[in-house]
Amino acid sequence: MCRTEIRSTDRTDKERGVPGRDPSPASHEFPARTAPRMASPGELDRAVADCRACPRLVAWREEAARVKRRAFRDWEYWARPVPGFGPADAPLVIVGLAPAAHGGNRTGRAFTGDPSGDAMYAALYEIGLASRPTAIHRDDGLELYGVRITMPVHCAPPDNRPTTEERDTCRPWLARELDLLRPTLRAIVVLGAFAWQALLPVLASAGWQVPRPRPVFGHAAEVVLPDPAGGSPLHLVGSYHPSQRNMSTRTLTPAMLRDALRRGADLAGLPTRLRHDGPDS
Template identity: 40%
Template sequence: MRDLKRLNGAVVKCERCPRLATYIRKVGREKVRRFENDDYWARPLPSWGDPGARLLIVGLAPAAHGGNRTGRMFTGDGSGDWLAKAMHGAGFASIPTSRAIDDGLVLHDAYITAAVRCAPPDNKPLPLEIASCSQYLSAEIAILKNVRVVLALGRIAFGAYCRVAGLKGLAFGHGIMHEIPGKVLLASYHPSRQNTNTGRLTWEMWAEIFRTARAVL
């Protein structure tokens, strides 16, 4: 627990990627009309969840007006609600919504992190930014000793985890599961609006991912 707090403290202070640091502050100043009265977090986001988790969820990056606004990953946007609802249904979350950092959502046996800790312009981090942020994911993997299932949300998150874990040649595709040393790596499409609104990721496909994770555990 202490190691995770120390690591998250370093994340929040990180300014290794000037483009991202500039962008998240700009978003926090200019805001959007629907959140014009909100105080934006506008800093790198710490990971969060159960320190004893057996399920590690790796996302892409915070959303500009979701996590970058609320101060918690997958919180305050549609992706956060999809994640919370599915996790609640599988017994990993206390409530089925993720709206604010003080909404009472508690994760059970699950920990949420991301390949990149700052919201990137157009949701597209640069390769150098992903590589720069990988030190934090690598440190988390070492600290979270109980993890047995890693769920990577999207191709970028999948690739980022494989790189820091030293895994090569693994195929990405929704629902694909790989046996890796001491763990299972499960791939999923990201619950972005681009995927959910177009039907590329349906609710049943999404819920099944968490049923699979629960069954493996």
């Protein structure tokens, strides 16, 4: 069995966020007070992986690591928040929902080890933005080219449904990550309505001009957000989430996913190529 260390969460001054002291990772204030101080995506990723701010999510991710699935009984689960993945100067960002309990929560990397990731990385490889079509674990050598993957909720939630409070508690991580990427960021592909709704307030608070009323999510929806400070505009591209259900019902096909990712890459100024013309092209 995987043994996951459970840290003490007694209510100290540090946990309550007394001025002049760093909050405990178990404090509700940990993301909001820690994220703005991070100076690089790598530093941010390390802080994200220490977070224990949402008790329900901590309990669930660690329970999944203890119980495991039969197919993964020999794995030592990551069982921590899953940080973003990809280069620190990426012009294209892909925003998903949250890690899967036996996917990213097991492997420690976004979209790695579950059917959604199988579809995502195959599509990125097909258009030339990933070094290989499969993602197995965080040390498998996979590289992304000009693309970074992140999410509004970094812990695996029960039934893939984070609460509004959990989403909002986690929001500072996403806000800081996009702020750090801002010098090179040109486009975001948003996977699903939850990610779309979570992302728009982050972008608005960061200074991009989000239209009123807020744009509605849809597959292949596109929105341009001007930067009032005179920087490059930000392009949003909507895509259905490559969940196992969406792919099996063909609500989203491999060709549709490739097209959405290729459109995001084009808007970000990334070169793409099609490696394979199959029946879903």
